Amino acid sequence: MFLEVIDPSTGQQTWKVADENYDLVQEIARSAFGDMMHDTERNQKYERGLKSLKAKGEEVHVIDIGTGTGLLSMMAARAGAGRVTALEMFKPMSVCAEKVFHQNGYEDCIRLIASRSTDVIDEVSDEDKGNVIVAEVFDTELIGEGALRTFKEAHQTLAKPGCRVIPSAARIWVAPVQSDFLMRFHRPPSTSDLKAAATCLNCPGAAAVQDIQLSEIPPEKIRLLAEPFIAFSFDFEDGPSITYYETAFKTFEAQSSGTFEALIMWWDLDMDGTGRCMLTTAPKWLEEEAHWRDHWMQAVYYLPESVPVHQGQQIILQCSHDEFSFWFAAQQSAE
Incomplete structure (x- = not known):
């Protein structure tokens, strides 16, 4: 690859051959590593979870999955872990972690x-298996980076029976909404001067989830039709219970009449297994102490078909997930 540059000695444009890793370096520079590293709340709660395990007085061998820059591994060592094994598949980051x-000694x-x-x-024998797993393998959708397989297979190959996990569990929260503002992201509005084509109106949308900073949207632009509720729960300390494909049916009562068009979603993590150290991605207008961050946002899921609802009506929501994503549908309603 050639790069157009200014020769400082002549002031003229010239060309130079780019380093073979130029694209890779640029991609890393534009990634969210910096935002994650400076997420103080995230870092403090991971460290609190690690310290709670050492406080129990047992010998600790921590397996850090996806160590990245090595921050969590160093937290584990600083918290008193007897041994730490860090795994990182991305070569540039494993080189960084080693440095x-x-x-830091x-x-x-x-x-x-x-x-x-x-x-x-082959690298981890039975004697080398850990009794603590720590991993930050989450995205806006929680499972989009393969968290389910990461934890399930870690119990099978990297951990001893009864292994503790940080975080120990996760919950997926959803809230049914009506929002003309959000729907404009999903399909073009029709006006007296502009009629959208039928193919546009019937488009199911993109396969990827829409992530959005809901805290930056005025609450009056999103009308909640019911209280938020839990769609899925995952116990990362119970490997056999983790499944890659699941469908659940949740019933909620509409608290106001309107058109059920979409769901907003966020998640929370139990960092120490007690429920007292929680890390949440809820928007600020639902969780006053929520922290703003850009590497985790909230998600919007649009229903295949909007559903009219009436106050007090019971709505049945079909909630499904595979290994990497979620989808939802209002299957039926009952008066």
Whole structure:
């Protein structure tokens, strides 16, 4: 690849050959690593979870899955873990983590394996298995980065029976809404001067979830039709209970009449298994102490068909997920 640059000695435009890793370096620079590293609430609650395990007085061997820059591994070592094994599949980040461990004096107590956690077989013997798993493998949709398989297979190949996990559990929260503002992201509005084509009006939308900073949208532009409720719960400490495909039916009561058009979604994590150290991505107008962050947002799911609802009506919502995503439909309603 050639880059157009200004020669500082002549002031003229010229060309130079780019480093073979130019694209990769640019991609890393534009990624959300910096935003994650400076997410103070996230970091503090992960560290609190790690410290709570050492406080129990048992020997701790931490397996850090997707270590990235190595921050959580160093937190584990600082919290008193006897051993730490860090796994990172992305070569540039594993090189970065190795340098970070060395510069901070942790190279002797943290073992780095440059591999995907689900591919590690020979590197971890039964004696090398950990009794604590820590991982930050979440996105706006919680499971979009493969968190379900990461935790399920970690119990099978990397962890001892009874292994603790940080975070220990997660919950998916949804709230049914009516919002002309949000619907304009989904399909073009029709006016007296502009009629959208039928193909546009009937388009099911993109396969990818719409992530959005709901805290930045005035509450009056999104009308809640019912109180938020839990669509799914995941127990990361119980490997066999983690399933990649699931459908559940949730019934909620409409608190106001309107048109059920979409669901807004966020999640929370139980960082220490007690329910007292929770990390949430709820919007600020639902959770006053919620922290603003850009690497995790909230999500919007549009129904295949909008459903008229009446105050007091019982609505049955079909909630489904596969290994990486969620989808929803108002299957039926009952008076």
